[in-house]
Amino acid sequence: MTELSPTAFWIASWAKVMLVFTGLMVAVAYMTLAERRVSAFIQDRLGPNRVGPFGLLQPIADGIKNILKEETMPATANRTFFILAPALSIIPALVAFAVIPFAAPLTTPWGVVDMIVADIPIGVLFVLALASLGVYGLFLAGWSSNNKYAFLGGVRSSAQMVSYEVALGLSLIPVLMLAGNVTLTEVVWQQQQLGFWYLLPLSLAFVLFVVSAFAETNRLPFDLPEAESELITGYHTEYSGMKFSMFFIAEYAHILTASALMATLFLGGWSVPFWAGDHMFWYQGALISGFTAAGEPIAANPAWWKTLLTFLSFALKTAFFAFVFIWVRWTLPRFRYDQVMHLGWKVMLPTALAYVIGIAAAILTLDQLGVEGFLFGAILTVLSGAATLFFVFVVDRDRVIGGGSAARADRMRAKLDREFTRGAGAAHELPVGPVER
Amino acid sequence: MVDVLFFVFAAMAVGGAFGVVLQKNPVSSLLFMVGTLGAVAGIFVLFEAHFLAAIQVIVYAGAIMVLFLFVIMLLNLGHDYKADIRSGLGAFVAFATSGAIAGFLARQFRGAADNPIYQQFPGPEGMDQLLAEQGIVGAIARPLYTEYVVAFELVAILLLVALVGAVALAKKRA
Numbered sequence: 001m002t003e004l005s006p007t008a009f010w011i012a013s014w015a016k017v018m019l020v021f022t023g024l025m026v027a028v029a030y031m032t033l034a035e036r037r038v039s040a041f042i043q044d045r046l047g048p049n050r051v052g053p054f055g056l057l058q059p060i061a062d063g064i065k066n067i068l069k070e071e072t073m074p075a076t077a078n079r080t081f082f083i084l085a086p087a088l089s090i091i092p093a094l095v096a097f098a099v100i101p102f103a104a105p106l107t108t109p110w111g112v113v114d115m116i117v118a119d120i121p122i123g124v125l126f127v128l129a130l131a132s133l134g135v136y137g138l139f140l141a142g143w144s145s146n147n148k149y150a151f152l153g154g155v156r157s158s159a160q161m162v163s164y165e166v167a168l169g170l171s172l173i174p175v176l177m178l179a180g181n182v183t184l185t186e187v188v189w190q191q192q193q194l195g196f197w198y199l200l201p202l203s204l205a206f207v208l209f210v211v212s213a214f215a216e217t218n219r220l221p222f223d224l225p226e227a228e229s230e231l232i233t234g235y236h237t238e239y240s241g242m243k244f245s246m247f248f249i250a251e252y253a254h255i256l257t258a259s260a261l262m263a264t265l266f267l268g269g270w271s272v273p274f275w276a277g278d279h280m281f282w283y284q285g286a287l288i289s290g291f292t293a294a295g296e297p298i299a300a301n302p303a304w305w306k307t308l309l310t311f312l313s314f315a316l317k318t319a320f321f322a323f324v325f326i327w328v329r330w331t332l333p334r335f336r337y338d339q340v341m342h343l344g345w346k347v348m349l350p351t352a353l354a355y356v357i358g359i360a361a362a363i364l365t366l367d368q369l370g371v372e373g374f375l376f377g378a379i380l381t382v383l384s385g386a387a388t389l390f391f392v393f394v395v396d397r398d399r400v401i402g403g404g405s406a407a408r409a410d411r412m413r414a415k416l417d418r419e420f421t422r423g424a425g426a427a428h429e430l431p432v433g434p435v436e437r
Numbered sequence: 438m439v440d441v442l443f444f445v446f447a448a449m450a451v452g453g454a455f456g457v458v459l460q461k462n463p464v465s466s467l468l469f470m471v472g473t474l475g476a477v478a479g480i481f482v483l484f485e486a487h488f489l490a491a492i493q494v495i496v497y498a499g500a501i502m503v504l505f506l507f508v509i510m511l512l513n514l515g516h517d518y519k520a521d522i523r524s525g526l527g528a529f530v531a532f533a534t535s536g537a538i539a540g541f542l543a544r545q546f547r548g549a550a551d552n553p554i555y556q557q558f559p560g561p562e563g564m565d566q567l568l569a570e571q572g573i574v575g576a577i578a579r580p581l582y583t584e585y586v587v588a589f590e591l592v593a594i595l596l597l598v599a600l601v602g603a604v605a606l607a608k609k610r611a
Contacts, residue, residue, distance in 0.1 A: 132499020
């Protein structure tokens with residue numbers, strides 16, 4: 001029940017770095033398989049199922065193939081930056097995971113080990129800082145290739161990521177206001193204490209965060225930097241072999257980090273729903289599970305099976321969002337470039353700003369009135385739910401969120417219906433072959 | 438450990454700054470600038486100023502430098518260029534000016550304990566207490582929005598004026 005000694009802390013930290021890195025890389029490898037199998041399912045195909053049982057060894061085969069492939073170097077490329085770019089895109093994607101807590105603290109004979117690689121006081125800001133650095137990798141790849149399509153992809157990626165970073169940061173502010181701190185351990189703890197996942201009391205922030213996260217990870221419907229049909233494959237057109245696959249490792253690591261962040265910020269992180277036994281937090285040098293009515297801290301009792309159970313909860317939530325990423329990719333068409341900019345600057349930014357002000361006013365009012373606990377969460381849930389419905393159905397009116405062409409598709413359908421009924425039996429009649437009786 | 442890291446980051450910052458000036462290619466200069474900003478953020482972390490370090494990376498390395506990059510790309514400046522300062526006199530003036538600025542800063546922030554600049558800081562123990570009471574953001578935000586709120590709002594208005602001015606100038610050209 002005590003904290004670790006400095007030596008034990010070093011050893012535990014090394015072990016956690018190794019475990020998290022390995023776990024993340026394995027998860028990335030199986031994300032590629034999941035993507036191909038899910039896309040196959042959505043398109044009514046089978047997908048890769050030949051290598052190993054259910055195709056489970058496919059990522060290994062892919063890895064060997066990519067390592068053995070020839071690395072090409074375009075004659076006019078800038079060598080230094082061409083080699084540097086894949087590294088610059090993969091490092092921020094992997095490092096950002098360091099501040100995400102993935103399970104309840106674990107008891108060992110040497111003390112309690114926190115299940116987070118680095119519990120640094122800036123928490124979410126660290127993730128934002130690394131997300132803002134991720135653009136350099138894509139951009140340099142596009143520029144150093146000395147290829148016009150790659151270059152256009154790089155320019156698009158920097159414009160898109162700068163635009164959506166603003167909305168991403170603003171959508172996080174309500175979460176941080178409600179949690180009262182920026183560390184992700186505290187965000188999890190405050191959700192446990194409130195008894196609400198922030199998904200409910202801050203639903204509009206969740207919507208904005210998910211959309212910006214899709215834009216930041218360059219996934220469909222925001223994959224303008226790649227845009228196969230216009231730019232070949234955008235910034236990594238000239239890459240081959242392992243450098244090429246490093247961009248993909250970076251993309252999937254980004255997806256996993258974004259999914260883990262969504263789970264932590266809005267779905268209670270590692271906490272198991274409807275169970276108070278896993279509430280744990282460091283408070284004044286002791287691990288506590290809550291406060292009595294008089295404000296006295298109650299000691300927590302961590303156990304290895306609780307750590308395991310909470311890790312499972314975290315993994316399930318993360319996997320759910322990772323699945324949503326894949327699901328959306330194979331469902332929605334790509335935005336046009338002007339639609340991306342319109343959504344980012346004219347829809348998301350003002351909405352996020354208005355929501356920050358609104359939710360701040362609501363929290364301040366409820367605090368002044370002395371509302372606490374369940375009622376506090378319930379009132380915020382109702383307010384945010386109303387704001388979300390207003391945002392989706394009134395502010396946007398299906399223009400952007402209903403898909404880039406929802407309104408036009410409706411008009412087209414109505415027009416076709418009219419023509420069909422009016423022209424029935426006349427010039428618009430469908431050509432019918434000779435009918436033999 | 439902290440001393441060693443300080444010198445590592447300091448060397449990176451100074452080396453990066455030299456790189457910015459000496460590189461012929463604007464994109465290389467820009468990347469050296471990002472490296473310098475990152476090293477300075479590392480020094481902030483060593484001084485327990487985590488929030489400043491994060492803001493340094495988010496605002497400067499992540500946003501402003503990306504905009505620089507964007508301008509370099511849009512104006513197609515990504516090629517080697519000739520130095521602006523060509524004459525010997527120009528080089529002398531530039532060197533003297535930067536030397537004077539460096540000397541002035543060194544005089545202002547000299548390491549003596551009786552330097553009035555250092556009297557305002559709470560020191561390591563005071564800092565730990567401040568962080569425990571208000572959190573990493575609160576320690577910055579509280580004075581910013583109470584004691585220095587007028588200066589803060591003035592800076593905000595200044596930025597807004599610059600923004601409006603830039604748009605007005607761009608409209609005139611078009």
